[in-house]
Amino acid sequence: MKNIHKLIISIALCEGAGIIGALFTVSAIPTWYAHLHKPPFSPPNWIFGPVWTTLYLLMGISLYLVWKKGLKKDKIRFAFIFFLAHLAINAIWSVIFFGFQNIALAFLDILILLGMIVYLIKIFYPINKASAWLLAPYLLWVSFATILNLSLLILN
Secondary structure (H helix, E strand, O other): OOOHHHHHHHHHHHHHHHHHHHHHHOOOOOOOHHHOOOOOOOOOHHHHHHHHHHHHHHHHHHHHHHHOOOOOOHHHHHHHHHHHHHHHHHHHHHHHHHHOOOHHHHHHHHHHHHHHHHHHHHHHOOOOHHHHHOOHHHHHHHHHHHHHHHHHHHHO
C-alpha cells in the first residue's frame, strides 16, 4: 500500500498519453481518416479505443513495477526516464498522423517507437521480469500498427 501513489501516477501518465492522442484522433476519424484507402486487414475503428486503453494500463503497471524499486540506482532511473521519453514518442504519433495528417512522418515516428519498445523491454527485464512481459502485448500491437501505417502510406 505504501507505493499505491506510484501505481496511480504510473497508470495516469500512460492513460494521459492516450488522452493526448485521442484529442487529435477523435475529430479526424469521421473526416480525414474515413476517406483514406485502407488495407483489407485494417481493424474496425471501434477496436482502437479499448485496445489502447488496455495497453496503457499494462504499460502503467509495468512502469510502476520498475519505479517501486526506487530511482536511486542509475539503471533504474535511466529505465524510468527512457520510459517517459518513449511515452512522449508514443503520444506524438497521433499528433503527427491525425493532427498533421502526415502518414510518412508518422511512419518514421512509429519506427522509432517500435525500436524504443524493444529496448525498453530489454532494460526492464533485469529490473523486473514481469514489467518486461507486460510490455509484450504493446510490442505486438505496435508491430501491427507499424505494418498498418506503412500500408496506409503506400495506399495513399
